[in-house]
Amino acid sequence: MLRSxxxxxxxxxxxRGSGASAGTARRPLRRSPVTLALAAxxxxxxxxxxxxxxxxxxxxxxxxxxxxxLRPRVGELLWNTTRxxxxxxxxxxVLGVGAAWLVARSSVPGRGLWxxxxxxxxxxxxFVNSFAWISLLPGLDTYAGALLVVxxxxxxxxxLPVVAAFRGxxxxxxxxxxxxxxxxxxxxxxxxxxxxxxALLGGSLLVALHVLAEFGALQMLRYPxxxxxxxxxxxxxxxxxxxxxxxxxxxxxxxxLLLAEVRLRGHRGYAGSGRGAARPVRPVPLRALTTxxxxxxxxxxxxxxxxxxGALAYWLAEGTSxxxxxxxxxxATGTTLALAAAAAAVTTAMALPTGWLAVRARxxxxxxxxxxxxLGSSLPGIVVALALVTLSIRATPWLYQTVPVLLAAYAILFxxxxxxxxxxxxEQSPPLYxxxxxxxxxxxxxxxxxxxxxxxxxGLGAGxxxxxxxxxxxxxxxxLLAPTGTATLATAFWSASSALSxxxxxxxxxxxxxxxxxxxxxxxxxxxxxxxx
Amino acid sequence: MTRPGxxxxxxxxxTLAASLAACSSDADTLTVYSAQHxxxxxxxxxxFTEETGIELEFRDANDSELANQIIEEGEASPADVxxxxxxxxxxxxxxxxLLAPLDQATLDQVDxxxxxxxxxxxxxxxxxxxxxxxxxxxxxxxxPASMLELADPAWEGRVGIxxxxxxxxxxxxxxxxxxxxxxxxxxxxxxEDNAEIYASNTAIMKAVDEGEVPVGIxxxxxxxxxxxxxxxxxDDAALxxxxxxxxxxxxxxxxAGVLASSDQPEQAQQLVEYLTGRAAQERLAGSRALEYxxxxxxxxxxxxxxxxxxxxxxxxxxxxxxxxVTELMQEVGLL
Numbered sequence: 001m002l003r004s005x006x007x008x009x010x011x012x013x014x015x016r017g018s019g020a021s022a023g024t025a026r027r028p029l030r031r032s033p034v035t036l037a038l039a040a041x042x043x044x045x046x047x048x049x050x051x052x053x054x055x056x057x058x059x060x061x062x063x064x065x066x067x068x069x070l071r072p073r074v075g076e077l078l079w080n081t082t083r084x085x086x087x088x089x090x091x092x093x094v095l096g097v098g099a100a101w102l103v104a105r106s107s108v109p110g111r112g113l114w115x116x117x118x119x120x121x122x123x124x125x126x127f128v129n130s131f132a133w134i135s136l137l138p139g140l141d142t143y144a145g146a147l148l149v150v151x152x153x154x155x156x157x158x159x160l161p162v163v164a165a166f167r168g169x170x171x172x173x174x175x176x177x178x179x180x181x182x183x184x185x186x187x188x189x190x191x192x193x194x195x196x197x198x199a200l201l202g203g204s205l206l207v208a209l210h211v212l213a214e215f216g217a218l219q220m221l222r223y224p225x226x227x228x229x230x231x232x233x234x235x236x237x238x239x240x241x242x243x244x245x246x247x248x249x250x251x252x253x254x255x256x257l258l259l260a261e262v263r264l265r266g267h268r269g270y271a272g273s274g275r276g277a278a279r280p281v282r283p284v285p286l287r288a289l290t291t292x293x294x295x296x297x298x299x300x301x302x303x304x305x306x307x308x309x310g311a312l313a314y315w316l317a318e319g320t321s322x323x324x325x326x327x328x329x330x331x332a333t334g335t336t337l338a339l340a341a342a343a344a345a346v347t348t349a350m351a352l353p354t355g356w357l358a359v360r361a362r363x364x365x366x367x368x369x370x371x372x373x374x375l376g377s378s379l380p381g382i383v384v385a386l387a388l389v390t391l392s393i394r395a396t397p398w399l400y401q402t403v404p405v406l407l408a409a410y411a412i413l414f415x416x417x418x419x420x421x422x423x424x425x426x427e428q429s430p431p432l433y434x435x436x437x438x439x440x441x442x443x444x445x446x447x448x449x450x451x452x453x454x455x456x457x458x459g460l461g462a463g464x465x466x467x468x469x470x471x472x473x474x475x476x477x478x479x480l481l482a483p484t485g486t487a488t489l490a491t492a493f494w495s496a497s498s499a500l501s502x503x504x505x506x507x508x509x510x511x512x513x514x515x516x517x518x519x520x521x522x523x524x525x526x527x528x529x530x531x532x533x
Numbered sequence: 534m535t536r537p538g539x540x541x542x543x544x545x546x547x548t549l550a551a552s553l554a555a556c557s558s559d560a561d562t563l564t565v566y567s568a569q570h571x572x573x574x575x576x577x578x579x580x581f582t583e584e585t586g587i588e589l590e591f592r593d594a595n596d597s598e599l600a601n602q603i604i605e606e607g608e609a610s611p612a613d614v615x616x617x618x619x620x621x622x623x624x625x626x627x628x629x630x631l632l633a634p635l636d637q638a639t640l641d642q643v644d645x646x647x648x649x650x651x652x653x654x655x656x657x658x659x660x661x662x663x664x665x666x667x668x669x670x671x672x673x674x675x676x677p678a679s680m681l682e683l684a685d686p687a688w689e690g691r692v693g694i695x696x697x698x699x700x701x702x703x704x705x706x707x708x709x710x711x712x713x714x715x716x717x718x719x720x721x722x723x724x725e726d727n728a729e730i731y732a733s734n735t736a737i738m739k740a741v742d743e744g745e746v747p748v749g750i751x752x753x754x755x756x757x758x759x760x761x762x763x764x765x766x767x768d769d770a771a772l773x774x775x776x777x778x779x780x781x782x783x784x785x786x787x788x789a790g791v792l793a794s795s796d797q798p799e800q801a802q803q804l805v806e807y808l809t810g811r812a813a814q815e816r817l818a819g820s821r822a823l824e825y826x827x828x829x830x831x832x833x834x835x836x837x838x839x840x841x842x843x844x845x846x847x848x849x850x851x852x853x854x855x856x857x858v859t860e861l862m863q864e865v866g867l868l
Contacts, residue, residue, distance in 0.1 A: 073866035138743060219732060229868075232697035236859050236868055238601030393602075397609045401592075484564075484592035500735045500766060 032444065036365075038353040043369045045350075046376025046412050049387035053251055056244050068245040073229075077246070081225040081253065084146055084218075085211040089204045091151040095300060096158025096203060097196070101188070104166035107283040108293045114301075115163070119156050119524040121304040123516040125473040126153035127216025128493070128509040129304075132311035134220050135502045146223040152304040153217065154210055158203035160523065165199035166192070170278040184284060198265055205261040212253055213380030215476040216494065226250040227476070230382050234480065239390040247383040254378050312506055312513070319503025328492065329507050336488040340471040342403070343410040344464040348418045350411055351463055352456075355422035360431065370423075373415040381476035384412050389480055401483050409477040414470045418463030425459020469519045473512050562588040563800055566603065567616040568596040568699065569787050573658065573822040574616060577813040578804075585807070587800045596622035596699035597855060603792070604629050613795040614804050616657070616787070619703035620649075621855035623788035627653045633793040639806040647786050647827040649851020654790030656850065657808045658817060659825040660752040661843050662704050662783045664773040665738055670747040676773050680704075680750065680781025681712070684723020693737040693749030694728045696867045700752055700785070705862065706853040707783035711846055714861070722865045730867075738767040748773075752785070757823040757836055776844040784845040786827070 057065060102108045103115050121129075130149045133140050140149065169192065177191045178184075193200075215227045226246055233243035286293050354373060357366040376384075388409050392400040399405055433455065437447045453460070475490040482491060489508045496505035567574050571593055582588055592599070592612070600622035603610050610631070617623045626632055632653040640648060640655055647656030666676060677683060683692050695701050709717045729746050731737045737749035738756060759767045775781035789808050791801040807813055814828030825833045825840055833840065862868040 071863070071866065073863070073868070076866065138739070138745065222730065222732065224730070232868055234598065235595050235697060235699070236597045236702065236862075237856075238598055238605065240601070240859075242863055242868070393605045397606065400606075401611075484590065498733055498735075500733075500739055 034444070035353045035356060036361075039357050039366075039369045042350045042354055042415070043372035045408065046373040046415060048376075048391065049379055049384045049412065050251065050376065052387040052391055053244060053248050053383065056241075057248050060241055060245065064241065065245065065248075068242050069249060074246070074249065077224060077226050077229050078249070080143075080223065081212065081250075083143070084150065084223070084225060085208045087143075087147045088150050088154060088211050089207050091147060092155040092158045092207045093200060093204060095151065095155040097162050097200065099155075099159050099297065099300060100163035100166055101192075102293055102297060104163050105192075105281060105284055106293065107285045108290065108297065114297050116521070116524045117301045117305065118159050118297075120301075120517075120520055121153060121308075122156050122523065123513055123520040124153070124305070124308045125216075125475075125490075125509075125512060125516070126150065126210075126214055127220065127475055127490075128312070128512065129153045129308045130217035130220045131493075131497050131502070131505065131509065132308035135315065136307070136311055141222040143223070146218060146221045148303075149217060149221060150211060150214060154207045155300075155304070157206040157210070158200065161199035161203045162196055165196045169195055171281045172279065175282075201261055201265050205257060208257050209254060209378055212250060212257070213382070213476070215380075215382055216490075220497065226253070227380055227382050230386065231476075231479075234382075234386060239386060239393075243386060244390075247386055250380060250383060254380070258375070258378060309513075312509055315502045315506035316510055319506045322503050324507050325504065328487075329511065332487050332489050332492040332508060333511055335486060336472055336490070339403070339406070339410075339488060340468045343407050343414070343471045344418075344468040346407050347411045347414055347467045348422065348460050348464040351415060351418035351422045352460070354415075355419045355459075356426055356452075358419075358423050359426040370419065373419060376412050377414065377416050379412075381409070381413055381474065382480070384409050385477040385480035388477075401481075403483060406478065406481045406483070409481055410467070410471050410474065413474070413477065414467045417466040417470060421459045421462040421466070422456060423459075425456040425462075428459075429455040465519065469516055472515045562590050563613045563797060563804060564590050564592070564611050565614045565616060565804070566592050566594075566599045566612040568594060568599050568618045568622060569616050569658070570618070570822065573817065573820070573824065576820045576822065577657070577808060577817050579816065580812070581804065581807055585800075585803060587803065589804075597702070597859075600625045600855070603631060607631070608794045610792060610794055612792050613797055613801040614789065614791055615654075616789050616808075618785075618787055619699055620656070620786045620788045620850040621703050621706045621853040621858065622699065623654050623790050624649065624851055624853055625855050627651055627790065627851065631793055632790045633795070633798060633801075635791065635805060636802055639802065639809055642806070642809045642811075642829060643827050644829055646847075647850065649788075650849060651851050654788045654851075655805065655809055656786035656827045657789045657805075657813075658787040658822075659784050659827050659840070660700075660754055660787070661774070661825070661845065662707075662781050662785070663751060663753045663756070664748050664775065664781065665741050665751050665756055665767070665770050666748040666773055667741050667744055667769055668771050669769060670744050673773075676748070678775070678777075679779045680775055681708070681716075681720055681779075683727065683748075683750070684720045686723075686726070688723075688727045688748075690727065690729065691747050692724070692728050693731050693740050693746040694724060695733050695737055695751075696724075696728070696730050696862065698733060700734060701750065702855065702858050702862070703785045703853065704750065704780075704783055705858045706855060707785070707846070707848055708780045709854065709858060709861070710848050710852055711780050714857075718861055718865065721861055721867060725865045725867050728867075735766065738770060742767045742770045744769075750781075753837070754823040757834075758821060761821055761823065761836070774838070774843060776842075778844055778846040780846060782843055782845045783848065784825075784840075784843065786850040787824070788850070 099118050103111050103118065108114070129152060133149050174187050174191055177187045182190065213227060215231060218225055219228045219231065226249060230243050230246045230250070233240060233246060237243060354370050358370045388405055392405045433451050434447055437451050473490060475494060478488050478491050479494065482488065489512050493505050493508035496508065578589065596617050596619055599615065603612055603615060603626050615623060615626060627649070634653055635655055640652055643655050647659060664676065664680070705717065705721065708720060731740060734751040734755045737751050738759065740746050741749045753772060756767050756770060756772050789805045791798060791805060795801045809828055811828060811831060814826045814831040817824065818826040818831060818833050823834055823837060825837065859868060
């Protein structure tokens, strides 16, 4: 991720000090009512789907809930959804931590290359991965098949934070433990694992939330979960009560996961107290285990990367020979790029007030406003889309089926991706310039244009890029909210693959993978910084 | 350096939003909500714009989705004409009082069995329910005599259905109209135990072709279209017709209607008249869509068994009830 030029360590404390000593006179500038109102609007938009479903549940009442929720079908979906989420978290945990240990701590050859290859599956959307597997092995429509495909798509979510955490660990602790007689396994279990806990939990939470939200991959594998059932309900009854109540149960599951993660993470920290740089890690020699380790990594990369890319290449060749719809592909690509650019601009603009307040007006209000957007974005795309369909058709019929509603859905789903880098950029830009400009009589808008935005440009750019890439492969919300006649790469891929026209679907998938690839390279670079090369 | 970039983004966003918003409210364009297969509708209406000067804009989606959308939109619906794949969806809109009566001349173009008694919409194509089966997996003599037998425990794990799709739900609505609520609930409960659920009719055909399940409930034209393309997906599968007025011989009617809220009712009526007229019906019969033409005196594609031989049960297409079907399917857990 790009960073603005560092203001230099000594500057920051000085600036903060002067700001504090200037007293309360200048504080209102940083927390102007306009900024606060804007951030409150953004938070309200994020919570809109949640509020809608909650309000609807109250409206339906207990008897309605009992009739729509307490039925065998919901029990079946609950069982399917939770066992898939639990299984995927377990498999991704083993794959992610194992691969991270090999890359960060062992003597396995080619660690730099393996790192990039282990992040690369993120460039293949899960529904494309699923398409590849089911087109090769139609018998994969079982629990085991769903577990395999989803785990191969999501294990990098665990691998990335864990490998970063490994690199942040001071090897001195491990060496001391080994010196005191612990075996390699005991060192891992008693010294390293506790320190990896926060990273592992964070990654597992991401995996579980993605499983709850996954639609395309599971629909293709005929594995019914809440998300696919809501889609079926939507097709049969539009925004009927049964669909909305299923969405309510799904939201509860998301909230439970968020709470569980907070509880499990706890308050214990493992920050090192020693100053200075940690010594480079001495890799654990694998000796005879080198070949099995290489085979394991190759197997994982082969399954997670080569199978989908190979299948895609095969169907691409097949589809091209049968005469692909190049005009359709060009239009869908253009539409997708335009929508993604618009969503990136809008979402980043919306992230600005929230990210600004989180740094410049630290406090309970700012934290609440920021967390509200995280909560909103943890809801599955199908729930957000369903809520926006109903709300727009009832409250703003003139907006229904238009681009702004679709952009609002993208914003709700992807705001944190913009807020995090914007916030980091605000953190790094000293408030001094803003204060000086204000003292010279520059107006608020003028300062925003001439001081704040140029200073925050790298953060805004990074946030916009992340949103852009997320929108390029968004399927579920787009299916429900796209305006009449609008096809994106994801929806065009979906209709072709639903008609089992694998050759016709492949070009759309290939373009999505190509567009996602640069982000993946960036992601792998970011965590490669650190003591190990 | 960043300013021009941002301006460009903002301008292009606004342009995109404006252009996409603009195309939905054009005065001399009819907005058609269509759940029928895109290629079929476009083929039938190929010369319509040239002959009449009326431009068409389509919103393509699934039956129930569009019907419920029109009902939600009510008077404010941008739709002028509604085309469905199956009749329960258009009946739901009719029952909500949102359809305008059609010109008698238009109704008269189509045989009476393909239109409702209300006269507020008209059929423009028909499709027959069939059982697709894999002769390598199951002998012809083992095939059920009635579609209702598929609920027997003997069929556990051996039948494919696309429960989430409008086609299957239309077939259920016919069972409901012919056999009543109790029998339909029992049949659905049996299917819930027995059936493998697929996402589409094409997926069922592929599964049967590959021997995943020996039989599946689909409409006839998926197999015929596939055969016309040299059996790409279903070359190892064959079709079984139930006939004998069995619910499994149900002929599902694709309906066309004019919205009462249309601001161009004359042009909308003209479109439905065209769709059911001889030219469009003959175009359907000559196309690769391979659904049945319903226009009086127009015969369907030669590859298809004639309509009269299908021995379809007698169902008023206007009586089919989508909401009750959804409720029953939710009750037994198929939805």
